Amino acid sequence: MSSPDGTEPPDRPAEPAASGGEPRIEDVVDTTGPAAVHFETLTDENDDGRPAAPEPEESKKKLDLGPVGHLGDRLFSGLAHGSGGLVVVIVAFVGIFLLALAIPSLADNNTSFLFSRVWEPGGSDPKFGIAALFYTTIISSIIAMLIAVPIAIGVALFVTYYAPRRIATPVAHAVDLLAAVPSIVYGLWGLLFFAPILLPVINGLSAALGWIPLFEKPIGDNVGVIFTISVVLAIMILPVVTAISREIFAQTPIAHREGALALGSTKWEMIRMAVLPYGRSGVTSAAMLGLGRALGETVAVMIILTVPNGNDPWNSSIFAGGETFASKIANNAAEFDTPEKTGAFIAAGLVLFVVTFLVNSAARLIVARSAPGAKRPRRNRRATEGASV
Amino acid sequence: MTAIVENKPAYDGKELDLSGKSGARAFKNVLATVLIVAAFVIALIPLIWILWTVVSKGYHLLLSADWWSQSQRGVTVRREGGGAYHAIMGTLIMALITAVIAVPIAVLGAVYLVEYGKGTKAARAVSFMVDILTGVPSIVAALFIYAVWITIFGFNRVGFAVSLALVLLMLPVVLRSTEEMLKLVPDELREASYALGVPKWKTILKVVVPTAFGGIVTGVMLGLARVMGETAPLLILVGYSKNINLNPFDGFMGALPTMINQDRTELALQPAADRVWSAALTLILLVLALNLLARLVARFSTIKSK
Numbered sequence: 001m002s003s004p005d006g007t008e009p010p011d012r013p014a015e016p017a018a019s020g021g022e023p024r025i026e027d028v029v030d031t032t033g034p035a036a037v038h039f040e041t042l043t044d045e046n047d048d049g050r051p052a053a054p055e056p057e058e059s060k061k062k063l064d065l066g067p068v069g070h071l072g073d074r075l076f077s078g079l080a081h082g083s084g085g086l087v088v089v090i091v092a093f094v095g096i097f098l099l100a101l102a103i104p105s106l107a108d109n110n111t112s113f114l115f116s117r118v119w120e121p122g123g124s125d126p127k128f129g130i131a132a133l134f135y136t137t138i139i140s141s142i143i144a145m146l147i148a149v150p151i152a153i154g155v156a157l158f159v160t161y162y163a164p165r166r167i168a169t170p171v172a173h174a175v176d177l178l179a180a181v182p183s184i185v186y187g188l189w190g191l192l193f194f195a196p197i198l199l200p201v202i203n204g205l206s207a208a209l210g211w212i213p214l215f216e217k218p219i220g221d222n223v224g225v226i227f228t229i230s231v232v233l234a235i236m237i238l239p240v241v242t243a244i245s246r247e248i249f250a251q252t253p254i255a256h257r258e259g260a261l262a263l264g265s266t267k268w269e270m271i272r273m274a275v276l277p278y279g280r281s282g283v284t285s286a287a288m289l290g291l292g293r294a295l296g297e298t299v300a301v302m303i304i305l306t307v308p309n310g311n312d313p314w315n316s317s318i319f320a321g322g323e324t325f326a327s328k329i330a331n332n333a334a335e336f337d338t339p340e341k342t343g344a345f346i347a348a349g350l351v352l353f354v355v356t357f358l359v360n361s362a363a364r365l366i367v368a369r370s371a372p373g374a375k376r377p378r379r380n381r382r383a384t385e386g387a388s389v
Numbered sequence: 390m391t392a393i394v395e396n397k398p399a400y401d402g403k404e405l406d407l408s409g410k411s412g413a414r415a416f417k418n419v420l421a422t423v424l425i426v427a428a429f430v431i432a433l434i435p436l437i438w439i440l441w442t443v444v445s446k447g448y449h450l451l452l453s454a455d456w457w458s459q460s461q462r463g464v465t466v467r468r469e470g471g472g473a474y475h476a477i478m479g480t481l482i483m484a485l486i487t488a489v490i491a492v493p494i495a496v497l498g499a500v501y502l503v504e505y506g507k508g509t510k511a512a513r514a515v516s517f518m519v520d521i522l523t524g525v526p527s528i529v530a531a532l533f534i535y536a537v538w539i540t541i542f543g544f545n546r547v548g549f550a551v552s553l554a555l556v557l558l559m560l561p562v563v564l565r566s567t568e569e570m571l572k573l574v575p576d577e578l579r580e581a582s583y584a585l586g587v588p589k590w591k592t593i594l595k596v597v598v599p600t601a602f603g604g605i606v607t608g609v610m611l612g613l614a615r616v617m618g619e620t621a622p623l624l625i626l627v628g629y630s631k632n633i634n635l636n637p638f639d640g641f642m643g644a645l646p647t648m649i650n651q652d653r654t655e656l657a658l659q660p661a662a663d664r665v666w667s668a669a670l671t672l673i674l675l676v677l678a679l680n681l682l683a684r685l686v687a688r689f690s691t692i693k694s695k
Contacts, residue, residue, distance in 0.1 A: 076590035080505050083497035084515040087564070090557065091518045094525065094533045101536045154428020162425055171429065173684075178436050180676045182618025184646050185669045188653060189439050235435045242432070266414055268421035289524070296526020298621040299646070303653065326528040326621070333625045342540060349532040353525065360524035364517065 098350040105343025113347065117314055119328070121344030122335075128344045130351055132314060136322035137352070140226050140301070141294035143318065144233035149287045152238055156245035157271060172246065179239035187303030190232040195223035195304065202227060202319055217319040224306035226318040232300055237290035244289065248282030249275055281366050288363030292356045298326035307331065325352040443673060447666035456667065460643070461631035466652060466661040473668055475633040475643035479548065480675070482637055483644065484617050486552040487559055492609055494556075495563035496598070502564075503571040504593055523561040530557040531622035538626070546627050548637035551644075554622035559612040566608025570601035603686050610683035614676045620646035645672040 106113055108126050116129025155175055159168045199221060206217035252275045260270040306321030308314075315322075323331065329345050336342040450456050459472035498515070506512030534554040538544050574597050582592040598605070623629075628641035629651050648668045655661035 070588075072590045073588050076593065077505060080497045080501035083494045084501035084506060084512070086494055087498055087515055087522065087560070088518045090560075091521050091525075093537075094529070094557075097533055097536045097541075098529075101540055151428045151431055154425045155432045158425045158429040162422065163429075174436060175432055176680075177440075177677070178432075180614060180618075180673065180680050181436075181439055182620070182646060182669075182672050182676065184618070184620045184649050185439065185443060185673065188649070188665065188669065189442055192656070193438070193442055194435075238432055266418035268418040269414070271421070292524045296524075296528060298526070298528045299624075299650075326526060329528050329532065330621055330624050336535070336539075336625075339540065342535075346532055346536060349529050353529045356524050356526055356529070357521055360521060361517075364520050 094353065095350075098346050098353060101339075101343050102347035102350050103343075105340050106347055108340060109344075119344075122338055122341035126340055126344065128347075130325070130348055133323055133325050133328055133348060134351070135316070136226060136305075137295055137324040137326075137355075139318060140230045140233060140324060141291050143227070143230035144237060144294045145287055145291045147231060147234035148237050148241055148290055149283070151234075152241035152245055152286070152290075153283060155238075155242045156249050157275070159242075159246055160249045161267070161271065161275070175239055175242050177239075178235065183236065183297060183300045184303070186232055186236055187300035190228065190300060191224065191304045194232065195228045198228050198231065199223055206319055213316055214318055216317045218315055218317065222306055222321065224304050225320055226305070226322055229301050229304050230318070232304060233294040233297055236297060236300065237293045240293060241283075241286045241290040244286035245279065245283050248279040248286075252278045281369065285363040285366045288359055288366065292359045292363070295324075295356050295359065296326055296352060297324075298330045302327040302330045325349065440673075443666055443670045446662070447668075447670035450663055450667035451670060456671075460633045461648070461664075462633070464631065466655040466658050469660040469663070471631075471664075473645065473648060473664075473671055475631065476645045476648040476668060477671065477675075478633065478635060479642040479644040480617055480646075480672070482635060483548050483552050483555065483642070484613050486549065486637060487555040487616055488609060488613055490552065491556045491559040491612065492563055495560050495608075495612075496567050496605060498560075498564045499567035499571055500593055500598075502568050504589070504597065519561045519564055522557065523565070525557060526621075527554070527558055527619050528621040528625075530554045531625040533557070534622070535625055545639075546641070547639060548627050548634075548642040550626040551622045551642075552637065554626060555616040555619060558619065559616045562612035562615055563605075563608045566611065567601070567605045570604030570608070571597060573604070574600045603689060607683040607687040610679045610686065614679040614683070617679070618646065618672060618676055620650060623647045624650065645669075645675070 460475035464471035630641035
């Protein structure tokens with residue numbers, strides 16, 4: 001019983017100070033140290049089936065309540081926890097508020113929100129559906145990803161394994177520079193300078209593959225089409241995908257690479273057998289993050305993409321104009337006059353939020369499952385290090 | 390096995406060539422090298438092209454003092470003159486307010502993740518939410534603030550609302566980079582501080598955060614660089630004003646992205662086109678300056694990995 005008390009002398013000297021002006025017999029007994037026997041007898045006298053253990057616990061609590069920095073600790077810990085919680089609250093609020101404002105408009109909607117291509121919110125007979133917006137958003141972002149990812153992998157490999165170190169760093173910074181260009185500048189440049197040179201590409205592709213509806217070119221030489229924004233979006237997401245791929249490739253264990261080379265691989269075989277498999281999940285998640293960026297890009301799309309005339313029949317070709325979620329909302333920012341109309345656009349924004357949420361979560365899941373930073377490769381590295389020692 | 394057996398007779402006749410690779414493998418290797426270098430060249434083309442376009446078309450207005458000191462008040466698209474002072478100040482004011490709100494929350498949130506919540510379920514939830522916030526498109530952030538600020542509270546469209554939307558975009562950038570930096574602070578420093586009897590909050594404020602300070606500043610700069618070029622929140626949450634308005638709580642406000650947006654439909658007119666490209670160049674220079682500053686701070690930051 002008394003042995004736990006006997007083994008905690010450091011707590012004792014502070015105790016009388018903490019308990020202030022109530023000197024108790026236990027204190028006196030305990031500070032005398034070796035008189036543990038007395039202590040036991042004393043507690044035994046007071047004992048009503050209550051062991052001595054609670055008493056030292058109580059004194060420990062008093063010690064923790066000691067004056068040094070306690071208030072500051074409580075405050076600071078509260079602030080830190082609060083900030084962490086705030087992040088969760090913000091994300092929850094984004095979803096909740098958008099939903100709350102979208103629901104009344106969705107309830108009044110006279111057509112299928114998910115499957116209709118009509119967009120005539122407001123008025124006495126509101127009709128709006130996101131099918132066309134959804135299609136344009138997804139197809140443009142996926143094409144952007146398909147263009148950007150191979151190039152990003154190439155640039156990342158160039159920086160990590162091909163370029164001499166003296167060139168590699170400036171090159172890496174140069175590609176990062178692409179991220180510093182504001183999206184409205186991409187939009188202007190894309191519309192005025194880049195789109196015209198894409199016209200031959202568009203003509204060529206539609207001549208070769210025009211029998212597929214996806215590649216069928218409508219009449220006229222309009223370059224403000226889905227394909228053009230896909231290419232511009234690809235340029236815009238290139239820095240993100242490159243930066244992440246670069247980091248992952250650079251982490252390939254040196255033993256894997258040297259092992260491959262020692263077995264007689266060429267440089268490319270080394271990359272294919274050691275670097276690429278190691279970086280696969282990282283590159284996949286980078287591609288997903290790039291996709292998320294492309295889905296939400298607003299101003300560049302708004303500037304480049306031609307809004308189809310209301311009377312034209314809907315065209316699924318990537319060589320036709322259209323509107324994405326983001327460009328639709330931005331194009332009509334001036335129309336947010338009635339709550340019903342605003343609600344329709346907020347509903348579209350909510351769908352965009354959910355889609356990007358899903359894409360980003362997928363990216364996270366891939367990273368968590370099998371990222372190079374996670375368990376498996378680290379174990380490998382340790383194992384190989386152990387072997388080399 | 391059989392291959393070796395079959396090869397044996399030939400071995401006596403010819404010298405076995407161990408130095409080279411087979412033609413197909415060597416060819417693949419060269420092809421891969423060519424493709425990788427080509428990818429790099431392709432990536433550089435748009436960068437150089439965009440920068441060249443903006444610089445060559447926009448530099449001359451930047452050389453005049455008016456550009457940095459005058460507004461566009463009373464200047465029409467057909468007339469030359471005026472400057473971007475109103476837009477530069479608007480961009481800077483909104484970015485500053487954003488930073489003042491976002492940085493404390495971001496740093497404290499990172500402190501929570503690294504120092505308090507490490508390994509707990511709550512911390513994992515927060516971390517996940519930060520990732521989600523990273524992916525929130527700027528237009529969705531703008532719509533959310535529109536829903537709260539204008540639809541529910543009934544306030545006007547003002548610069549402060551833009552800042553609130555930008556907070557959502559800047560917060561995760563700063564939080565993540567701060568978190569990475571705090572993780573790099575060696576535990577020995579914390580333990581040494583605790584051993585001297587310093588309470589946890591003082592340890593964090595006086596030991597951990599100062600050690601990671603360089604990295605935190607880098608994150609703040611990169612976050613600012615990200616939000617300054619954002620256009621979508623400006624379009625939805627504040628009108629463009631050609632006049633100088635330094636009050637973020639009242640009236641429309643100029644900003645560089647909306648200044649570009651204002652004149653972009655009139656690009657056929659030389660004065661308007663000049664202003665568009667000059668505003669674009671100014672914006673790129675601002676963002677670039679922050680990026681370079683961030684790199685410099687990172688280079689001289691105090692943490693050195695073990």
